Amino acid sequence: MDEMKKLVAKEALKFVEDGMVVGLGTGSTTAHFIRLLGKLVMEEELEIYGIPTSYQAKFLAIESGIPVVSLDEVDAIDIAVDGADEVDPNLNLIKGRGAALTMEKIIDYRAGTFIVLVDESKLVDYLGQKMPVPIEVIPSAWRVIAEEIEVFNATAELRMGIKKDGPIVTDNGNFILDAKFERIEDPLDMEIELNNIPGVVENGIFADIADVVLVGTKEGVKKME
Numbered sequence: 001m002d003e004m005k006k007l008v009a010k011e012a013l014k015f016v017e018d019g020m021v022v023g024l025g026t027g028s029t030t031a032h033f034i035r036l037l038g039k040l041v042m043e044e045e046l047e048i049y050g051i052p053t054s055y056q057a058k059f060l061a062i063e064s065g066i067p068v069v070s071l072d073e074v075d076a077i078d079i080a081v082d083g084a085d086e087v088d089p090n091l092n093l094i095k096g097r098g099a100a101l102t103m104e105k106i107i108d109y110r111a112g113t114f115i116v117l118v119d120e121s122k123l124v125d126y127l128g129q130k131m132p133v134p135i136e137v138i139p140s141a142w143r144v145i146a147e148e149i150e151v152f153n154a155t156a157e158l159r160m161g162i163k164k165d166g167p168i169v170t171d172n173g174n175f176i177l178d179a180k181f182e183r184i185e186d187p188l189d190m191e192i193e194l195n196n197i198p199g200v201v202e203n204g205i206f207a208d209i210a211d212v213v214l215v216g217t218k219e220g221v222k223k224m225e
């Protein structure tokens with residue numbers, strides 16, 4: 001599995017050009033990309049700036065030698081490279097296992113080209129097939145929002161930390177609800193519906209924004225676009 005992740009990370013480097021501003025995603029697959037990008041920047045003395053989608057990505061980028069900038073310091077983001085938890089045949093995504101979905105969506109959405117890196121286990125026939133949809137919520141409203149989500153025939157659970165003694169807190173100081181749907185028929189509609197609930201900061205459905213998906217398979221990298 002890790003080999004497949006490395007393979008797609010290497011392939012994604014082909015989209016990088018000197019002078020680019022690159023959105024840096026969160027997760028284990030993108031971590032390979034960030035390390036490889038750092039190596040490329042050093043070896044070829046490229047002028048690349050990275051915009052991280054989380055503290056995890058930021059720390060790794062700095063450690064890898066990529067100059068880091070923030071959203072308000074750049075006019076445009078050329079490309080963003082990020083992972084995903086589910087990819088449907090129309091390139092709609094579920095993201096947010098790493099709880100970084102809000103900043104990921106802001107950056108991935110703004111990128112000229114949004115490139116998604118996955119291994120083949122992430123491909124599904126429809127969104128919601130395997131994974132819940134992570135929803136970032138204002139902490140004091142988590143319980144009422146969880147109730148509201150049940151209207152969509154879903155069950156929502158507060159995501160707990162590894163020790164299970166308290167909830168996960170996002171980089172933005174919020175909580176995460178994981179909402180399990182039977183099947184998401186219309187990803188764009190559900191993305192909008194969930195964001196209409198007061199107290200929802202953002203949700204992990206990324207409908208219609210991916211440009212390219214690089215899929216690591218046993219036979220090599222496959223490209224969906």
Ligand code: 5RP
Nearest residue numbers: 027028029083096097098100
């Ligand atoms: C984090 C994400 C990740 O990109 C997604 O969970 C995939 O992670 P990994 O590459 O480790 O499987 O959305 O919020």
